[in-house]
Amino acid sequence: MEVSIALLATLSYFIGNAIDRCMGWQTFERPIVAGTLTGILLGDPETGILMGASLEAIFMGMSPIGGAIPADPFPTAVICVAYTIATGSKMGVAIGLSIPIGALMQTVKTLWAPVLASMSAYWEKLAKTGNVKKFRRLSILQSVFGDRLPIFFVLFFSIAFGTKGLQSLFAMLPDWVMRGFTAGAGMMTAIGFAILVNMIWDNKIGIFLVFGFVLAKYLKLPALPIAIIVATIAMVYFLVMSNTISNKNETIKTKPNAKNEDEEEDFF
């Protein structure tokens, strides 16, 4: 039972990885899609979708940008959904464990990095031959199988042989530990968001964070209307500022022509 679940879960990772890496996407690797795909393959799409949504929020800020990330969202989503479906436990348990699991997965990736790095000399030699088609063929193979090879095994074995142990461990724990876990899972989302906000934070526009918060909490607006409202504001900012720039460039160009400059000043 566990083995077939582990096989199907690994398959869903394999499929998502192959699609993303051949399309140049960062789409199937996101928990909202990865969780759903795993749920569908394991015959419980709803659990997959619901957990995918929660994990997507937790891992919102964790992207490969800037090199080192603390946790790898993709295999984590697969494991969490597989564990929940295999054991029938509460979603909060796996979600509470998601970032530690993700950190473990990230370590596996880090350990694999020297192998990938050692291949770069071969790739360069291959490029020098000018054989474009062979380079592409091998790149596709590398994308589908090579780049994430150890993750396939780690996923399979941890789901096949780890879920039982984890389940019996949780069964022994008192109620308040579980309550604490679920509470922690609900707040963990803030860590993912904090990473993201620290990346894009700018004191001058920090108020936009609170603005979005207020629109959602007080006006109870869904995500799309909020996006449209803020997009409009951002658009106004963009138009005004780009106009200022082109005017400035124009002024520099037409400086000798004093009359022209006057006209521009009148305009304001």
Add this chain to the structure above:
Amino acid sequence: MSKINAHDKKVLKKMFWGSGLAFSGFNVVKMQGNGFTNTMGPALEDLFPDDAKSRGEALARANGVFNTNNTMFGLLGGLTYALEKDRVKNNNVTTDTIESLKVSLMGPTAAVGDSFIFNCLRVIIAGIAISIAKTGSIFGPLLFIVLFGGLELMIRWYLLVAGYQYGTTFIDKVFNSGLLKIITTASSMLGLSMVGAMVATTVNVPLSLSFKFGKETLKLSSIFDQIMPGLLSLILLFTIMYLMKKGFKPMTLVLGLLVVSIVLAFLGIF
């Protein structure tokens, strides 16, 4: 500059699919070098149909260190194709010019690509998708695939054509006019607001502690809600941001949060 004819379009299409392998063989030595080699492959096949040696030299240059946002493969690929073509046909560009332009554009294109595509567009689409998926509907993830995946493809294609067609004039217009900073700031406005909205709906501080005053019970959470609903979520977010700035690793904070939650649950506060 020039109009794109049917032949160019065919080459650009092949380059577009080649750029799909953007992350292939990613390693710490060449980063996305293999991805860019696959992007440039069809272009170099077109420029050197019979001369395997020159093609190999150009392909090996494309295999150099490369790292940018995946949609920006289009822009840099199209631009490099135009420059390589100029070098072969008119001989007025040197390989040094091409390489230094490529290297100097990686940083800025990565910055604008990541801030607009990954930290703005993706956050918005994920925000909408999450709110649908939370009801258990498959349309959430589907929307994410179609919108985010589709837009990534569309932007990459548009930038590929633009990079080829307008070449350096396009780059000048965007990167040397100060437009870049404005796009980044506008993207950040959107990104921040969406995060704010998602903090409101997904971060949950489950205070269950209550005090008894005679007959009346006073819930601690309702005191905070009277000041501002969800105030605790915002405080939590800003505290974590502050701790990260102070050098705490996310992993430490995750474990800390779990321990604190379990302790608070034991004390009956959660």
